[in-house]
Amino acid sequence: MSAARETMDDRRETASGDAPNGAAARVPQRAEARPAKRDRLQSRPLDLKRGRVDLAHGAGGRATAQLVEELFLAAFDNEWLRTMNDSATLAPPAGRLVMATDCHVVSPLFFPGGDIGALAVHGTINDVAMGGAKPLYLSAGFILEEGFPLADLQRIVESMARAAREAGVPIVTGDTKVVETGKGDGCYVTTTGVGVVPPGIALDGASARPGDAIFVSGTMGDHGVAIMSKRENLEFETEIVSDSAALHGLVADLLAACPRVRVLRDPTRGGLATTLNEIARQSGVGMTIDERAIPVRPEVAAACEFLGLDPLYVANEGKLIAIAPAGDADAVLAALRAHPLGANAARIGSVVEDPDHFVQMTTTLGGRRVVDWLTGDQLPRIC
Amino acid sequence: MKYVDEFRDGAVAQGLARAIAREAVAARRYNFMEFCGGHTHAISRHGVTDLLPSNVRMIHGPGCPVCVLPIGRVDLGIDLALERGVVLCTYGDTLRIPASNGRSLLKAKADGADVRMVYSAADALRIARQHPAREVVFFAIGFETTTPPTALVLKEARESKLGNFSVLCNHVLTPAAIVTILESPEVRALGTVPLDGFVGPSHVSTIIGTEPYEFFAREYRKPVVIAGFEPLDVLQAILMLVRQVNAGRSDVENQFHRAVSREGNAKAQALVAETFELRRAFEWRGLGTVPYSALAIRPGFAPWDAERRYALTYRAVPDNKACECGAILRGLKRPTDCRLFGTACTPETPMGSCMVSSEGACAAHYSYGRFRDREVAVPVAAVGGRTGVAA
Ligand code: SF4
Numbered sequence: 115m116s117a118a119r120e121t122m123d124d125r126r127e128t129a130s131g132d133a134p135n136g137a138a139a140r141v142p143q144r145a146e147a148r149p150a151k152r153d154r155l156q157s158r159p160l161d162l163k164r165g166r167v168d169l170a171h172g173a174g175g176r177a178t179a180q181l182v183e184e185l186f187l188a189a190f191d192n193e194w195l196r197t198m199n200d201s202a203t204l205a206p207p208a209g210r211l212v213m214a215t216d217c218h219v220v221s222p223l224f225f226p227g228g229d230i231g232a233l234a235v236h237g238t239i240n241d242v243a244m245g246g247a248k249p250l251y252l253s254a255g256f257i258l259e260e261g262f263p264l265a266d267l268q269r270i271v272e273s274m275a276r277a278a279r280e281a282g283v284p285i286v287t288g289d290t291k292v293v294e295t296g297k298g299d300g301c302y303v304t305t306t307g308v309g310v311v312p313p314g315i316a317l318d319g320a321s322a323r324p325g326d327a328i329f330v331s332g333t334m335g336d337h338g339v340a341i342m343s344k345r346e347n348l349e350f351e352t353e354i355v356s357d358s359a360a361l362h363g364l365v366a367d368l369l370a371a372c373p374r375v376r377v378l379r380d381p382t383r384g385g386l387a388t389t390l391n392e393i394a395r396q397s398g399v400g401m402t403i404d405e406r407a408i409p410v411r412p413e414v415a416a417a418c419e420f421l422g423l424d425p426l427y428v429a430n431e432g433k434l435i436a437i438a439p440a441g442d443a444d445a446v447l448a449a450l451r452a453h454p455l456g457a458n459a460a461r462i463g464s465v466v467e468d469p470d471h472f473v474q475m476t477t478t479l480g481g482r483r484v485v486d487w488l489t490g491d492q493l494p495r496i497c
Numbered sequence: 498m499k500y501v502d503e504f505r506d507g508a509v510a511q512g513l514a515r516a517i518a519r520e521a522v523a524a525r526r527y528n529f530m531e532f533c534g535g536h537t538h539a540i541s542r543h544g545v546t547d548l549l550p551s552n553v554r555m556i557h558g559p560g561c562p563v564c565v566l567p568i569g570r571v572d573l574g575i576d577l578a579l580e581r582g583v584v585l586c587t588y589g590d591t592l593r594i595p596a597s598n599g600r601s602l603l604k605a606k607a608d609g610a611d612v613r614m615v616y617s618a619a620d621a622l623r624i625a626r627q628h629p630a631r632e633v634v635f636f637a638i639g640f641e642t643t644t645p646p647t648a649l650v651l652k653e654a655r656e657s658k659l660g661n662f663s664v665l666c667n668h669v670l671t672p673a674a675i676v677t678i679l680e681s682p683e684v685r686a687l688g689t690v691p692l693d694g695f696v697g698p699s700h701v702s703t704i705i706g707t708e709p710y711e712f713f714a715r716e717y718r719k720p721v722v723i724a725g726f727e728p729l730d731v732l733q734a735i736l737m738l739v740r741q742v743n744a745g746r747s748d749v750e751n752q753f754h755r756a757v758s759r760e761g762n763a764k765a766q767a768l769v770a771e772t773f774e775l776r777r778a779f780e781w782r783g784l785g786t787v788p789y790s791a792l793a794i795r796p797g798f799a800p801w802d803a804e805r806r807y808a809l810t811y812r813a814v815p816d817n818k819a820c821e822c823g824a825i826l827r828g829l830k831r832p833t834d835c836r837l838f839g840t841a842c843t844p845e846t847p848m849g850s851c852m853v854s855s856e857g858a859c860a861a862h863y864s865y866g867r868f869r870d871r872e873v874a875v876p877v878a879a880v881g882g883r884t885g886v887a888a
Contacts, residue, residue, distance in 0.1 A: 346616060406507070421616075424542075472868050479510040479728050481544020483865040489844035 160184045165264040172258065172292025185268060186288060189275035190254075194286035202286035204251060207310040214241035215306040221495045223270065223300055225344045227336075227355030228431075230303055231274035233497060236360045236431060237382070238307040239281055243362035244378045244434065246317040246369060247309030252278060254288040254305050259298035270301060281360040283307070309362075314373050321376040322397035326465040327443040329436040331364060331450050332357070332458040333409045334386050338428035338496050339417045346421070352413045359432030364453045368436065371449035377437035380430065382497055384488040387426040389435055390473045391487045400468020403475045403485065407462045427488050429496045437465060506729065513732040514548035521739050527553045528691045529738050530828055532675060533640075533698035534561025534856025535726045541865035542855075543728035553735065556828040557858035559674050559783055560698060562639045562667075563590045564826065564850045564857045567780045568814040570667050571596040573804075574636045577665070578602070578610035581807060584628065586621035587636035589614045590854040595847055597814045602636075618646040618664075622653060625662035634803045638667045641701045644792065645765040648772040651794065654801045665803040666794050669779060671701050672709045673790035677781075678827055679717045692828065694720040694738040696731060699753035704769075706761025710749045718747045725753040772798060780813055782850050783826030820849035825858050832859040833870055839863060 160180060170177035187195055194202035216237040223230045235252065242249040254274065258267065278285050285305075336357040343354055361380065369375060377397075381389040386408070394401050410425045418425045432455060438446045443461060450456035463475075473485040521527060531537055537557045540546060546555060559565050571594050578585040585602070592603040592614060606612040611631075615621050621635035637647045647664060654662045675695065697710055702723045710721045720741035724734035734752045741748060772795055779791030794802035803809065816822060820842070821835035832838050832851070842848035844860050851859035 470868070470871065474868055477542075477544045477728075478507050479543045479545065479548065480507050480514075481547035481728075482868070483542060483544045484867050486844075486864040486867075489860075489864070 160264060162264045162268050167258045167260060167262040167264065167267065167292055169260055169292050169294065172290060178290065181290065185264070185271055186290070189268075189271045190278065190285045190288075192284040192286065194251075194284065195288075200287075202251070202253075204286065204308075207250065209310045209313065210247075212242050212245035212247035212309045212311055213306065214238055214245070215304065216241055217302065217304045218497060219299070219302050219495050220341065220497050221299060222341075222344055223266065225356055226340045226353055228340075228358035229270060229273050230301060231270035231272075232277040233356075233358050233431060234303040234305045235274050235277035235281065235283070235285075236358050237497060238305040239283055239360040239362055240380045240431075240434075242307040242309040243360075243365040244317070244380055245309070245311065246315040246365070246378065247311045248366065249281070249283045249307050249309040249362050251308045252283055252285045252305050253307075254285050254303060256288070256290045257298055257302040257304075258290065258292045259300050260292055260295045262300050267301065270303070274303075277360065281362065283360075283362075312369070315369055317375065317378050319377055319379060319393050319396040320398075322393055322399050322437045322465045323376070323439075324399055324465050324467040325440050326376060326437050327440045327446070327461055328390070328401060328403065328463045328465065329438070329443075329446055329450060329459060329461050330381075330386065330409065331361075331434045331436070331456040332432075333411045333414065334381070334430060334433065335410060335414045335418060335423075335425035335428035336433075337382075337431040338385070339414045339421075339423070339425075341429075341496055342421055342423070343417055348417065348420070354411070354413055354417060357430055357432035359455055361432065361434055361455060364434070364450070364455045367453050368446065368449045368456075372438055372442045372445045374442055375436055375438045375446065377435070379435050381433060381435055382429050382431060385425070385427040385429055386435065387424070387473065387485045388488045390485065391471075393435070393437065394465075394468075394471040394473055397465070398471065400466045400471055401463055401473045402466055403463030403473065405475050405478045407460050409458045409460050426485060431497060440464070509729055510548060510732060513729065513736055517548075517553060517732070517736050517739055518550045520736070520743065521550050521553055522743060523552065525552065525742075526691070527693050527739055527742060528556060529553070529694045529696060529735060530556040530558045530678070530692055531696040531731070532558035532560040532671065533696075533701070534564065534854065535698060535700070536696055536724070536731055537561065537858060537861050538856045539726050539728050539731055541861035544865075545728050545731055546866075548732065549735065553739065555735075556692070557825070557861070558695075558828065559678070559781065559826040560640065560671065561851075561854055561856035561858075562643070562669070563594055563854035564822065565669060565674070565781045565783060566591070566594060566638055566667060566850065567782045568595070568597050568816065569780065569812050571602065572600075572814065573809050573811065574634075574665060575600055575602055575605045575610070577634055577803065577807060577809075578612050579605050579608065581632070582611070583632040583634045584611045584613060584624060585634050585636055586613045586615045586624055588616075588638065591636060591638055593847060593853050594850050595817075595853070618643075618650040622650045622659070622662060625654075625659060629661055631661060633662050635662070635664045636667070637664050640669060640671050640698070641704045641769075642698075644668045644769050644773065645704065648768045651772045651798050651801055652768070655798055659801075663801045663803040663806045664794060665809075666773070666792060668773070668792040669781065670790050670792070671698065671705070672713070673787055674781065674784060675710075676713055677784050677787045677790070679713060679719065681827055692719060693742050694722070694747075696734045696738070697721050697723040697749075699723050699725045699730070702751075702753070702761060704762050704765050707749050707751055707759050708761070714747050714749045720747045721749045723749070723751045723753055771795075780811075781826075782816065783823035785823075817848050822849040822851040822859070825851055832862040835859070839867070 218234045340356040450459035625633035722734040722737045724730045773792040776791045776793045824830040851857040
């Protein structure tokens with residue numbers, strides 16, 4: 115065991131708070147999965163319990179390398195990162211590539227059902243998946259504020275690593291910068307994803323056609339309300355948790371069962387209402403939806419009532435909208451509901467011809483209204 | 498949650514709608530004003546007008562606090578934030594109210610002013626405690642319901658001798674505004690605005706009770722029904738108004754028995770009386786200067802009154818000439834009568850205050866009812882029933 119190896123394992127024990135000594139000797143079987151042996155960069159390991167990010171961590175010197183090795187590499191560890199090059203070299207897969215990027219500035223960083231780390235992984239995987247692609251690789255960029263607790267950073271990074279591992283999509287390259295105190299808000303994370311589209315799949319926000327059926331994969335508004343209730347310190351009888359989840363598995367099942375699906379999109383910022391308006395405009399069509407058919411958790415509806423929000427405009431991070439020919443409606447619904455992330459899927463309406471591209475809704479009362487684009491930002495920094 | 502859904506039940510709504518259609522006399526027209534912006538929003542958001550027969554028309558009244566706030570008052574807030582460097586705390590919608598010279602609090606914020614959106618008066622007080630080195634001003638707006646929370650923070654600030662906090666008070670009063678509408682020449686003499694009755698706001702009445710309405714129900718012979726904010730409450734209130742009109746009655750009735758009494762909330766009234774006094778006059782957007790229609794902070798709280806503390810003087814600024822908010826707030830015109838509606842003036846770029854809050858008549862029509870303006874309506878395809886969701 116090299117000195118570096120010992121350092122890393124000591125750190126791990128310190129961070130988890132148990133077994134103060136002798137840990138290095140007990141974990142040799144996991145050594146292959148660890149970064150290759152390296153010279154010790156600093157005389158002391160990062161203090162992940164009480165330490166804080168300082169400007170040196172972003173300066174590109176030894177401190178940066180130490181942060182990368184002891185924190186990012188340790189958590190994300192994979193063959194590409196282990197090379198310690200500035201870039202990842204990847205063999206090009208056959209087929210069409212999809213690439214998406216997503217910045218995350220959510221506040222608070224930790225919220226019921228997730229945190230900025232898992233959200234950054236899920237958000238980009240979902241964007242890639244909505245293109246019909248199987249996500250292959252991720253990159254991650256961190257903007258950290260001087261003074262940010264290393265313990266929080268570790269929590270975020272480990273949550274990202276877990277999310278990426280569960281999704282089977284490695285984080286293969288990344289970057290970290292540090293800004294002075296007051297110039298950031300703790301931690302911002304940007305992720306980029308690359309995926310490949312299977313042959314025969316052609317998804318496009320511009321291909322919704324009059325007569326098509328519109329589906330959602332589950333309840334609306336969970337993520338935004340989870341963030342808001344945390345931010346406003348609201349207590350509800352049932353804790354509302356974010357729906358943050360990677361949807362590529364659901365998408366793969368859906369497309370395997372119904373390759374004729376025309377549009378997939380995840381209703382994040384601006385919620386269902388805004389996303390439907392985007393698609394209606396892109397496709398040059400109108401839509402009619404039925405309020406009674408839109409699944410909303412009772413506790414989310416109650417919280418929205420309280421906060422003066424409309425669940426149709428509240429962000430989701432683990433839901434998708436699907437548009438498919440009406441003839442495939444039963445198959446789409448069955449495929450969505452067969453997956454755990456689509457258990458509450460519902461058909462909510464239809465695409466219609468409309469030169470004004472209105473999204474109209476029949477209300478629970480039996481009246482009608484326009485469901486317009488979101489105006490302003492009712493919930494800033496939601497993802 | 499059951500509580501909320503119960504009041505939106507579609508079948509009950511259809512039943513009420515049928516009763517209204519049955520009882521409304523075909524030969525006459527019923528023009529009712531919902532005074533409160535909360536009702537305007539509920540009516541638009543739930544498509545309530547689709548359930549009414551064509552001879553029952555709802556007129557959107559001036560009861561949206563954002564919509565009636567004149568430019569000059571917003572200017573006071575902007576100047577405080579930009580020139581005096583205070584932390585200005587206010588409710589979200591206030592940020593977007595257009596002020597003079599194309600300004601708004603939101604733009605002032607982008608220009609570096611420290612403007613913060615809060616959900617309650619107590620939040621503003623907390624910000625003041627967290628930043629003892631900064632001067633914090635709560636820009637208070639609203640009708641009777643939002644007044645007691647403002648009174649509470651004033652009392653708390655005085656009791657704890659909080660030196661860096663003050664309130665810029667823009668609180669206004671419902672009955673005064675209704676009287677102004679009823680006194681306006683259009684309603685009184687010319688009869689150009691036929692008004693057959695009012696739907697009154699229940700949350701205001703939970704504070705002031707139903708008694709203040711009795712005066713003008715008697716004096717002006719207009720029925721008033723105090724109603725809750727669920728769409729079914731509104732439908733039921735409309736039915737009650739139709740019945741009053743048919744019977745030639747002009748009573749104050751209370752649809753919202755859940756929380757409204759004749760006397761209101763004595764404790765809240767005492768709290769408000771202790772901290773606020775009537776202003777001799779206050780400018781309302783759309784209604785002009787209305788005597789005794791707003792509240793000012795009592796001299797005993799002078800150090801916490803931003804108007805005194807910063808020696809502010811109010812300067813009236815006329816609205817955009819083309820903006821019809823004034824006539825719309827008095828029920829004289831509809832949003833589509835304004836030539837800026839939907840073109841120069843949209844919720845993204847409001848020219849007048851009625852386009853700012855979703856409780857404003859223009860914004861409500863733009864966001865929820867725009868499809869009604871075109872000749873051919875697109876048929877609504879029916880899809881499956883409610884989806885059950887396991888909690
Ligand atoms: S559309 Fe705009 S400018 Fe016209 S009356 Fe309404 S708020 Fe005023």
